Amino acid sequence: DGGITQSPKYLFRKEGQNVTLSCEQNLNHDAMYWYRQDPGQGLRLIYYSQIVNDFQKGDIAEGYSVSREKKESFPLTVTSAQKNPTAFYLCASSLPSSGALQETQYFGPGTRLLVL
């Protein structure tokens, strides 16, 4: 079955601690994305990657870091510099866009991060 998986489903972070959220896809998609969603809000882009070993900051990258060493994997680290990390984190992937058309982004089930 092709799809996107995220783990864990729930994650607790202590103050001053870095935590890493996993995102894996077997759809053979080149592009991957991380979004943050706060209660009752839309999605805000944290980082995205269009190809292996390359990634770009989104709109709210401060306090986060990513890596893209493999096509299938795009882990997100929430660092201690992120002062308000409690949110629902969604990973997505898509084929690379060609020309003007945007390829559909497909989402993983999400990780809910809570601060203790």
Added chain:
Amino acid sequence: GQNIDQPTEMTATEGAIVQINCTYQTSGFNGLFWYQQHAGEAPTFLSYNVLDGLEEKGRFSSFLSRSKGYSYLLLKELQMKDSASYLCAYHGKAAGNKLTFGGGTRVLVKP
């Protein structure tokens, strides 16, 4: 940056029709997505409009007017399972693979 507006919440009765509007700045526009998101779950793709007009997919239809910077999602014959948030997402010419999402419209279907 891009400003995308959609109503925060709408309530409708089972079997009725609801129209969710989304407005955006027209400059540099490429296309517009609609996603459905049930509480605590991932968004799922509903539609992608690039050209003007109405696209129908079963009970759900999406409309686009490029010149007016306006789209709507029409949900017909509402069912209880349609209670969810509906997100519109803008794709701009300069954005590469990036989408900009609206805040979402929470639709509550009552019996």
